[in-house]
Amino acid sequence: MSKYWDPSDYTIEDQLREMVNGRDVATSGNDVLKEDSNGDVSIYWPSDSDRGHGHAVIHGDDSYDIIHY
Structure with a gap:
């Protein structure tokens, strides 16, 4: 995947x-x-x-990391 991606463009086909x-x-x-797995x-x-x-990213231990804004 390229670095540029707008989640607004995510379609039901992408999800499926x-x-x-x-x-x-x-x-x-x-x-x-x-x-994730x-x-x-x-x-x-x-x-x-x-x-x-x-x-x-929210981890299973309830901690989180903000990767980028």
Whole structure:
């Protein structure tokens, strides 16, 4: 995936493709949540960053990391 990605462009087809490949995925408005195989949940939201989105990870121990805005 390129570094630029706007979660607003995430389609139901994208979600189904990821689900078929074994990922749990949910969307809420323009936000996308993806569960990783290790139990972490990545959250992506639209932003004005050079990547077109913000990204945070919530870990199973309730800690979190903001990867970028």
